[in-house]
Amino acid sequence: MSKDEGTVVSDLINFLNASPTTFHAAAEAKKQLQAVGYEQISEKEVWELKAGHKYFLTRDHSTIVAFAVGKRYVAGNGFHIIGAHTDSPCLKLKPVSKVVKGGILEVGVQTYGGGLWYTWFDRDLTVAGRVILKRENAGSVSYSHRLVRIEEPIMRVPTLAIHLDRGVNDGFKVNTQTHLVPILATSLKAEVNKVSSENGSVESGKQNDGRKENDKTGSSNAKHHPILLQLLASKLECEPDDICDFELQASDTQPSINSRKITTPFSPVRVSDSGRFRFRFRLP
Template identity: 65%
Template structure:
């Protein structure tokens, strides 16, 4: 059996370090710093230079990193790959304390469009961030800390078939309000623990009374242990449930990755690694006239309408600050830069499911091991058009990378006089559309394309079990995605100079 590709193994490490969007951004920060990127702050004045590499975060759940070419001048374009850090999950409610039937349970709310039945009978834990009150020398401050309980402490058990005889014929049905609350402990065990704490003279009054708050004291104590603080020092938190089963390379031929959050941490990882590696080689930015950028947003799964989502000004703010830092004039250099820029909106795609062949168009069936899927939708749920799809596929052709469904492309023969043979080639390459009688998901692509006016192509690696607690994709497609994004960073500026549209 062939050795597992190191890019896939690196993705598995990234996934296992990233149970939440906060952790994913933290891991991205670590990798960027290790590669020589400098952290800057949106709150401060930026000091940047040609050839420099930088990043900033917003809410610690969105991160934007960029490398400035040494030949960059204000008004030049940006080569951007965008993805998102969030995934469907169960989030702990602001008031989560539930006691019912002799059990301590945790109230949760659904985030995004998850396959919630897959969360039953899993070994669950919690992770996220807490705001902790700190008192030093009479001064009070508040810190942001990431937490993760590494062992399973919760479970949502299914009902025995003896009490639901028709489950296999009528399907598994549940109520998201009444049936999704995980069990944390039994009331008896919790009461014994409470009595033990009350009899301990070292326990403070505040600590003894934490069970009177909005959350079970048992849960607060576990969170406090992870945050290295006392329960009463926790001012607030954002926590979500997580599966404790680690991500892994699997399958009889070790050709798959089984993991949660592949949508969309797989694309986040591939784009991040591509930016890092495309700028880490000595001299890689010497002849670069543009800015290479990766933008990983929070809240895509719920519409992107937040201060740190793709619907916010976070990316246009970054483009503006970079452009105007190098501009000594009052001319509209930002508008010029946007016209010269290009966004690859990278979000996972639906692979052909062998048990549900009828859910796919006959001529549009993305396969695993087939490389990135270019997504089209006539109603603009995806932002791809003939020009943007051509650019992305031409890069793939030059580097002999597969791209995935059959669609005839018609281009102006005067648009690319040097690429007539390439136009013939792309008539036989594959793109993806959904059936006319099926709903279509969307991505950050149309949001950014319409909000900023940037040319955009929507792509994604094919996967199965999308939005399940446990998803799967192909090892080969991880490698193809990474190599395609890296080639995009290296090739776009040269290719774009040869494309003639709107003249």
């Protein structure tokens, strides 16, 4: 592998490690574009583009569009477009993710995209995405968007031990509703018992899917495990009650790696080029 090839691979690995979600991917792309001279513009403003300059814009914190105007570009000439998607198959947390069954704290998730779901079993998982925070100051309320990623493992989608499922080697079909249900790591169990919900009660091991409780209070504690909210609040340096809403997904804590000891770079992130396309346009 040449030095240039090694640099390209390392840059890709670094990008993947910094982009566990589509929101992080857009933010990382924005940072890299600004580092090489791209200027941010807004769809809400009138553009005054200049030849030889480079620009980019974002939409919903998950889409980024960048373009460069050639020094000799003339209005009406053709142009090239290269596109790719920033999302990938994943397990997204449900709007009501709080599930307790048999004393086990589960996190309700739903599949997104067409994934190889069997690869999600027995991995050290965490959560990443964006959180909407509510701030009250002098009678006024403001909302802000924050990216979040908890580095340490907090969840796992377990498989049964072989003596509990002797026929698993004859074939296993993943049921996304019953098999792909992450449980909070057992290392958090002691902390869970200390976390109080909004009405002052301690989260228990009683059977509960969060929906009835949510109908009564409408609070985040009713929708999601208090320990999960505590972890997010700690990462964001805010109070759990400041969390108004979030869009999170399960994320592998194992980083992508690139080493001479392996033949190809390895990444737990699903890299897909199926979303790439390239067109050349020439205006009439």
